[in-house]
Amino acid sequence: MLDVAMTIVRADGADGLTLGTLAAKAGVSRPIAYDHFGTRAGLLLALSQRLEDRYVQALRDALRATPRDLHAIADVMSRAYFNCQTDLGPEAPAISAALKGSEAMAAQQRAMIDDYVDIMHRALQPFSPLGPDALKLTCIGLLGAAEAIAREKHDGRVSAEAAMDAFSSLIAASTGAPPR
Incomplete structure (x- = not known):
């Protein structure tokens, strides 16, 4: 998921990265993205x-x-x-x-x-x-x-x-x- 998140940031900037967007582009459900990162800030910190x-x-x-x-x-x-x-x-x-x-x-x-x-x-x-x-x-x-x-x-x-x-x-x- 981090590779997909990095692709989103590269294409759309950090403002374009949400857990919902990540889930959709990574082909996973929103709960999976939320369970893994907790929050958008958690995702950005992981990146x-x-x-x-x-x-x-x-x-x-x-x-x-x-x-x-x-x-x-x-x-x-x-x-x-x-x-x-x-x-x-x-x-x-x-x-x-x-x-x-x-x-x-x-x-x-x-x-x-x-x-x-x-x-x-x-x-x-x-x-x-x-x-x-x-x-x-x-x-x-x-x-x-x-x-x-x-x-x-x-x-x-x-x-x-x-x-x-x-x-x-x-x-x-x-x-x-x-x-x-």
Whole structure:
């Protein structure tokens, strides 16, 4: 049903997705859709979680395949961050916007940030003289910087390549390692 729901969002936007519409297009009864997701918000949260899980797994896989080189790791993390919306498609922002203000969505986004901070922390720890708490705070700060850079990219003020290069440089510099 999630594949069908994603198709509906892609074609009609998040506003076009209801449990009734999903049931009709998935060829199931409305009670099945309601039993499975409970509410429209539950369906949207399930879609959002699916996208986030896919992104986190792709990042973990990419990091596992990356040589133990700080700059290579920084490049992978930066590219993953900025390619996230491209890789996940236009559905992700539509789903997020539809859940704006939802406590459940805020909790899910917080968990995603925590996951990303944990991934960054683990990947950067071998290269950093910072203690665990200081490195964690540094990773949180890096994500804030990435959001600001992403806004610049979204507004057309910088290219995707410049955004990725800047974030990669920030990641590497945050460890105290020399520049390339």
